[in-house]
Amino acid sequence: MSTTAIPTNTKWWNGGRSPFNISYGKVMMWYFLMSDAFTFGAFLISYGTIRFSVNHWADPNHVFNAFPFAGHANLPLAFVSLMTFILIFSSVTMVLAVHEGHKMNRKGVEKYMILTILGGLAFLGCQAWEWTHMITGDHAVLVNGQIEHWGTTVTRNPWGPEVMHNGAMVATPGPIAFGGYFFGITGFHGFHVFSGVIINLVMYIKTKLGHFDQRGHYEMIEKAGLYWHFVDLVWVFVFLCFYLV
Amino acid sequence: MSSAATLHHADVHGSHDAHHEHHHHETFITKYVFSQDHKMIAKQFLVTGIIWAIIGGLFSVVFRLQLGYPESTFPWLEDLLGHWAAGGKLKPEFYYALVTMHGTILVFFVLTAGLSGTFANFLIPLQIGARDMASPMLNMLSYWFFFLASTIMFCSLFVQTGPASGGWTIYPPLSALGDASSGAKIGMDLWLVSMAMFIVSSLLGGLNYITTILNMRTKGMSMTRLPLTIWALFFTAVLGVLSFPVLLSGAILLLFDRNLGTSFYLSDIVIAGKILPNEGGSAILFQHLFWFLGHPEVYIILLPAMGMSSEIISVNSRKPIFGYMAMVGSVFAIAILAFLVWAHHMFVTGLNPFLGSVFVLLTLLIAVPSAIKVFNWLTTLWRANIRFTPGMLFAIGFVSLFISGGLTGIFLGNSALDLHLHDTYFVVAHFHIVMGVASFFGMFAGVYHWFPKMFGRYLNNTMAYIHFWVTIVGAYLIFWPMHYQGLAGMPRRYYDFSGWSSFNMFSGLNEFISFVSMIVFAAQLLFVFNFFYSMFKGRKVTDANPWGSNTLEWTTPINPGHGNWPGEIPEVYRGAYDYAKDGKEFIPQNVPVGDDESKGH
Numbered sequence: 101m102s103t104t105a106i107p108t109n110t111k112w113w114n115g116g117r118s119p120f121n122i123s124y125g126k127v128m129m130w131y132f133l134m135s136d137a138f139t140f141g142a143f144l145i146s147y148g149t150i151r152f153s154v155n156h157w158a159d160p161n162h163v164f165n166a167f168p169f170a171g172h173a174n175l176p177l178a179f180v181s182l183m184t185f186i187l188i189f190s191s192v193t194m195v196l197a198v199h200e201g202h203k204m205n206r207k208g209v210e211k212y213m214i215l216t217i218l219g220g221l222a223f224l225g226c227q228a229w230e231w232t233h234m235i236t237g238d239h240a241v242l243v244n245g246q247i248e249h250w251g252t253t254v255t256r257n258p259w260g261p262e263v264m265h266n267g268a269m270v271a272t273p274g275p276i277a278f279g280g281y282f283f284g285i286t287g288f289h290g291f292h293v294f295s296g297v298i299i300n301l302v303m304y305i306k307t308k309l310g311h312f313d314q315r316g317h318y319e320m321i322e323k324a325g326l327y328w329h330f331v332d333l334v335w336v337f338v339f340l341c342f343y344l345v
Numbered sequence: 346m347s348s349a350a351t352l353h354h355a356d357v358h359g360s361h362d363a364h365h366e367h368h369h370h371e372t373f374i375t376k377y378v379f380s381q382d383h384k385m386i387a388k389q390f391l392v393t394g395i396i397w398a399i400i401g402g403l404f405s406v407v408f409r410l411q412l413g414y415p416e417s418t419f420p421w422l423e424d425l426l427g428h429w430a431a432g433g434k435l436k437p438e439f440y441y442a443l444v445t446m447h448g449t450i451l452v453f454f455v456l457t458a459g460l461s462g463t464f465a466n467f468l469i470p471l472q473i474g475a476r477d478m479a480s481p482m483l484n485m486l487s488y489w490f491f492f493l494a495s496t497i498m499f500c501s502l503f504v505q506t507g508p509a510s511g512g513w514t515i516y517p518p519l520s521a522l523g524d525a526s527s528g529a530k531i532g533m534d535l536w537l538v539s540m541a542m543f544i545v546s547s548l549l550g551g552l553n554y555i556t557t558i559l560n561m562r563t564k565g566m567s568m569t570r571l572p573l574t575i576w577a578l579f580f581t582a583v584l585g586v587l588s589f590p591v592l593l594s595g596a597i598l599l600l601f602d603r604n605l606g607t608s609f610y611l612s613d614i615v616i617a618g619k620i621l622p623n624e625g626g627s628a629i630l631f632q633h634l635f636w637f638l639g640h641p642e643v644y645i646i647l648l649p650a651m652g653m654s655s656e657i658i659s660v661n662s663r664k665p666i667f668g669y670m671a672m673v674g675s676v677f678a679i680a681i682l683a684f685l686v687w688a689h690h691m692f693v694t695g696l697n698p699f700l701g702s703v704f705v706l707l708t709l710l711i712a713v714p715s716a717i718k719v720f721n722w723l724t725t726l727w728r729a730n731i732r733f734t735p736g737m738l739f740a741i742g743f744v745s746l747f748i749s750g751g752l753t754g755i756f757l758g759n760s761a762l763d764l765h766l767h768d769t770y771f772v773v774a775h776f777h778i779v780m781g782v783a784s785f786f787g788m789f790a791g792v793y794h795w796f797p798k799m800f801g802r803y804l805n806n807t808m809a810y811i812h813f814w815v816t817i818v819g820a821y822l823i824f825w826p827m828h829y830q831g832l833a834g835m836p837r838r839y840y841d842f843s844g845w846s847s848f849n850m851f852s853g854l855n856e857f858i859s860f861v862s863m864i865v866f867a868a869q870l871l872f873v874f875n876f877f878y879s880m881f882k883g884r885k886v887t888d889a890n891p892w893g894s895n896t897l898e899w900t901t902p903i904n905p906g907h908g909n910w911p912g913e914i915p916e917v918y919r920g921a922y923d924y925a926k927d928g929k930e931f932i933p934q935n936v937p938v939g940d941d942e943s944k945g946h
Contacts, residue, residue: 280607
């Protein structure tokens with residue numbers, strides 16, 4: 101325990117200032133993101149545990165091969181690549197919005213926030229289409245010697261191993277954990293994107309009303325940006341775990 | 346960017362100051378209900394925690410009646426509980442509900458929210474020299490989310506099928522299937538929703554505690570000059586922020602299993618002859634998710650008690666705490682290890698024995714920092730000029746309980762012994778002593794020590810001494826015999842042991858334990874009376890620093906307003922433990938270092 105007087109202000113950790121030279125709001129946001137990362141981490145690790153404890157898992161190239169208005173064309177992972185591109189592009193516009201905020205350029209912030217919000221909404225729209233397609237799309241499944249037509253839901257998985265039936269290959273029911281984890285985790289991520297869009301919308305309105313100009317800085321945009329980038333980053337992991345592996 | 350950020354930081358301080366000066370017209374609502382003053386929020390947490398503690402404690406007395414007097418009937422129980430105690434005898438279903446809610450309430454609502462919520466809110470700004478929390482708004486929301494969680498949990502006590510009854514650990518499939526038991530119906534859903542609200546509250550609180558400690562320390566308050574209370578509360582908050590989200594994930598998946606037909610935790614289950622369609626899930630997965638929170642949770646409960654006891658022991662020993670940096674380091678080590686030992690709750694789940702041995706090693710490693718802390722407390726007390734204030738007695742009681750309960754942890758941490766001791770009364774005795782009663786002692790120590798700062802009055806000492814002696818003796822009388830019962834294999838969570846000849850020899854002991862638990866509960870009611878009586882009628886504090894303490898909270902006026910210091914925030918020149926230095930009894934942290942002062946201690 102040191103009792104010698106050290107001149108303050110010269111040392112980052114000696115009190116009277118932020119040791120990271122950032123406001124409390126950003127420190128708080130970083131810790132929140134760490135916390136949220138643990139939530140997603142728990143989900144993804146649970147998914148991995150279950151997935152690798154069963155012998156068969158749905159082949160993503162097979163499950164995710166549809167594209168809107170493309171009929172039955174086999175386009176593996178094309179649509180999800182588009183979704184990913186949209187989301188990452190919205191991260192780019194977010195960076196630009198933060199950058200315009202540093203320059204105190206209100207018009208620029210407004211423009212890029214709108215683009216970011218549109219990107220988020222486009223992603224959510226894509227996800228809605230993908231979910232609808234999976235839940236309502238019929239797939240032939242051999243159940244107890246009979247052919248049935250199943251969609252992919254939290255209780256049904258038509259993507260099981262294929263067997264020979266009447267001279268043709270037909271799928272059998274797969275592990276139902278697939279639907280639960282897919283809808284559970286992409287849904288939880290989608291909920292994050294949705295709340296991010298709401299936050300960005302509030303930031304856009306506040307920018308429009310000139311709140312940040314009055315305040316003299318656009319730090320709120322930066323904090324919203326941290327959250328938005330985090331949501332994108334999580335998507336990269338979700339993409340990896342559900343579509344690529 | 347960095348300059349803008351620094352400016353903004355300065356702005357925050359400025360606006361706080363301005364806020365303070367313009368705060369003359371507070372209404373009842375802004376001052377007592379939707380208050381943003383950290384001291385009022387702390388008191389809200391404390392009073393809500395006390396109410397929960399009375400409910401949770403009363404539950405234990407009721408189920409101890411069943412365990413102690415399994416042959417008797419109590420007609421008044423029927424008046425109180427209706428059909429749950431038809432004929433004056435507790436129904437088995439409700440016995441399980443009582444045990445479950447006793448655990449839930451005391452672990453989460455009292456010893457997490459009531460303990461951290463009270464003392465982190467109260468002490469962090471006061472001891473680091475800040476006008477309030479980093480975000481008073483989120484701090485207020487933290488309390489009100491806790492209030493919402495409390496309301497939902499309280500409502501669940503009154504639903505027709507009863508509150509959750511699958512144990513506080515809510516293991517599936519019992520908790521996942523509404524048909525499994527009456528308590529697995531709507532009561533279980535309310536439990537999960539309430540806990541989700543609770544996790545939001547804990548997150549908002551924890552983020553505030555962390556950022557306040559990092560960003561808002563006054564000039565000169567370097568991290569190594571922080572009182573040990575603040576260090577403990579800091580690591581508590583970090584544990585909470587990083588472990589509760591995992592329980593949230595587990596709870597969300599459980600809600601889906603219950604209500605959306607998913608099979609995260611369910612597989613191959615037959616209920617009443619009917620085969621359920623769920624397959625492929627893993628009930629053990631839930632246990633991993635639960636204990637990844639559940640184990641850090643016991644340190645979330647224990648660390649604030651450790652921190653406060655360190656501070657109170659040093660102040661009342663009139664000696665610096667022995668080994669300040671070792672104390673900080675051991676709290677840090679405990680916080681890290683807390684995340685790495687969760688599977689020691691799962692030795693009998695069929696866990697790979699090799700993996701089990703890794704968890705044994707990591708678990709036993711916790712004994713090292715724990716022992717460092719214990720020896721430092723004892724060496725602080727060694728040859729000290731001890732003042733036996735009620736707060737000090739409870740702090741010493743904490744050390745005693747931590748030693749007694751910690752020793753049995755070494756037994757349980759061994760997977761080979763745990764096979765025999767798992768889910769017996771040995772476990773019940775262990776965790777009640779080491780984290781239940783010990784943390785309560787830390788909490789009582791904190792309340793007795795900081796009550797003068799909270800309310801400007803003292804608690805009544807006579808009642809305090811009665812409270813202490815009845816509680817410490819009673820706690821040992823209740824929990825010490827349980828070790829013998831557990832070694833003999835008596836399992837926990839059983840409704841009635843009278844049917845087993847192997848446990849008949851304990852019927853007298855069970856009766857004795859139940860009898861003592863009633864006396865101890867009555868002593869707690871005495872404390873509650875003392876608390877509310879002294880709040881209004883207690884002896885007034887006349888000295889701003891009644892305990893002769895070094896920390897900054899005692900440099901505020903006796904009844905500090907919103908903003909804590911009427912003038913400038915004091916600057917800090919020294920660590921918090923300059924007691925008995927250079928012939929001076931104590932040197933507060935805001936006293937500049939004199940020219941002739943000796944270096945170090």
